[in-house]
Each structure stands twice: as C-alpha cells, then as structure tokens.
Amino acid sequence: MLSEQEQKQLDDTGVLxxxxxxxxxxxxxLRQRIAEVFAELGERAGHEYLQEPQTDRLAxxxxxxxxxxxxxxxxxxxxxxxxxxxxxxxxSSLNARxxxxxxxxxxxxxxDMGLLPDARGNRTxxxxxxxxxxxxANGATRYVPGTHRSGQHPKDxxxxxxxxxxDERLVLASAGTVVVMNAHTWHGGTANTTDKPRLAL
Numbered sequence: 395m396l397s398e399q400e401q402k403q404l405d406d407t408g409v410l411x412x413x414x415x416x417x418x419x420x421x422x423x424l425r426q427r428i429a430e431v432f433a434e435l436g437e438r439a440g441h442e443y444l445q446e447p448q449t450d451r452l453a454x455x456x457x458x459x460x461x462x463x464x465x466x467x468x469x470x471x472x473x474x475x476x477x478x479x480x481x482x483x484x485x486s487s488l489n490a491r492x493x494x495x496x497x498x499x500x501x502x503x504x505x506d507m508g509l510l511p512d513a514r515g516n517r518t519x520x521x522x523x524x525x526x527x528x529x530x531a532n533g534a535t536r537y538v539p540g541t542h543r544s545g546q547h548p549k550d551x552x553x554x555x556x557x558x559x560x561d562e563r564l565v566l567a568s569a570g571t572v573v574v575m576n577a578h579t580w581h582g583g584t585a586n587t588t589d590k591p592r593l594a595l
Contacts, residue, residue, distance in 0.1 A: 395473035408542035408579030409565070410474055415572040416523065423461050425525050425593065428490045431458045448497035455488035455595065462488055465595060471521055474574040478519040486518075492593045493533040493586045501582030502555035503538065503548040503562075510545055511578055518577040523595035528567045533586035535565040535573075542578040555582075 396404075404410040416424075431452055432439050442453040455462040466485055475483060493499070509517040528534035538561050541548070548555045564584070565573055575581065586592050 395470050396477055400474070401477055404474065404477055404574065404576065407539040408576040409537055409539065410574040411565075411567060412470065412474075412572040412574070413567065414570055415468075415470075416570040418570065421525055421569050424465070424523065424595065427459055427461050428452060428455075428492075428525075428593065428595075432492075446499065448494045448499045450490075450492040450494070450591075452490035453487060455490060456485070465523060468572075471572060471574065475519045475521065478516050478574070478576045480515060483519070488595065490593065490595050491583075492591045493583065495586060495589045495591055497533065497586040499533075499583065500556055500585050503536075503552065503559060503580040503582045504555065505547055505580060506577035508547070509578070510547065511542070516542070516576055516578060520573075520575040520577045522565070522573040522575065524565075524567045524569055524571040524573065525593045525595060526591070527569050528565050528571075528592070528594075529588075530564055530566065531586075532588045532590065532592040533584050534567075534592075535581055536562045536584055537565065537575065537579050537581040538562050539579070541580040542576040544580075548580045 400410055432450060439452050456466060466488055506518050506520060511517060538559050
C-alpha cells in the first residue's frame with residue numbers, strides 16, 4: 395500500500411508526509427469533537443497522560459467516539475506503521491495536543507518512550523494528524539532526519555537538547571496532512587509565537 399518512494403522516505407529520513415490525507419470535512423469533525431470533549435472534561439482532560447505547561451491534552455481518544463476509532467483504522471496509515479514496526483504492533487494511545495497561543499514552550503529533542511531500536515527492530519512509531527496548519531511560527535514539530543538510525547539518545551550526545559540542531563527540519567504541513575514518524579527519530583515541539591492555538595492528534 396506504500397509506494398517504493400514512500401517506503402524509502404520513511405526508511406531514510408524517519409518521516410513520511412501523507413499530504414491532503416484527511417478532507418476538510420473530516421478535519422472539521424475531528425476538531426469539533428475534540429472541542430466537545432475538552433468542554434465535557436474540563437481540567438480533567440488528559441489527566442491520564444503527561445501534562446505540559448502551556449498546552450491542553452486529551453488522552454485515550456478512542457474512548458470518545460467513532461470519529462476517533464476511524465483515525466486508528468486507516469489502512470494506508472497502518473501500512474506505514476507496519477513498515478516501521480513490522481506486522482505485529484498495538485495502539486499505545488491516541489492523544490490530542492493543543493499548544494496555547496504565545497507559548498514559549500520548546501520541547502527538547504527526544505526519542506519517544508526513551509527507547510532505542512534493538513535486535514527486534516524499531517520499538518515505537520508516531521502518527522500526527524495535522525488539524526491546524528503547522529507553520530514555522532505556531533510550534534510545528536522539528537525533527538532531525540536519519541537520527542532513527544543513530545542508536546543514540548539526543549540527551550546523551552547533545553550539549554543542549556533544547557537548542558536548534560544544524561540538521562533539523564520542521565514539519566510544515568497544512569491541515570489534513572498525516573505524518574508518520576519513526577519515533578526513534580529525534581524530534582520535539584517548538585514555540586507557538588502566534589495568537590492562535592495549534593491542534594494535532
């Protein structure tokens with residue numbers, strides 16, 4: 395289901411962009427349901443998961459409706475995850491993350507779950523559903539291509555994991571893009587300097 399070019403992009407850089415994957419109507423439905431759940435849960439939203447300053451989080455999205463169940467059942471997205479992890483994998487979580495306007499929070503470059511590939515292969519993979527355009531100004535995720543093959547944690551080899559990396563790129567993408575990332579790739583969120591929040595699943 396993935397083209398050879400898509401497989402190569404994922405293998406070489408650790409990141410695959412599926413642009414225009416979700417229709418504007420689907421993006422709107424996801425945004426609406428997330429807003430409803432945030433309103434229903436209030437301060438309890440996302441309490442099951444890591445809490446960050448200057449962000450709102452929603453955890454375990456599959457518990458909140460069929461619109462989220464469909465997100466984790468997309469054949470092409472599952473094929474991309476299987477390309478990273480192999481055919482046997484499980485869903486760990488489906489979380490929404492909304493970065494507040496004028497947030498100066500910059501995540502350090504990191505590998506998710508503190509894991510590195512081992513003899514069994516890759517251990518973790520992320521899928522980002524872009525629900526607000528990701529721009530250089532509003533906190534787009536940064537990543538360092540190819541670092542999923544380094545066998546190193548950025549915190550162990552970088553003097554300052556918060557600092558810009560000379561090889562980093564930004565996930566610049568319009569709403570409706572889906573980004574599949576080998577989560578051993580060094581990555582982190584950046585500051586949202588705009589007056590609007592930035593939302594993603």
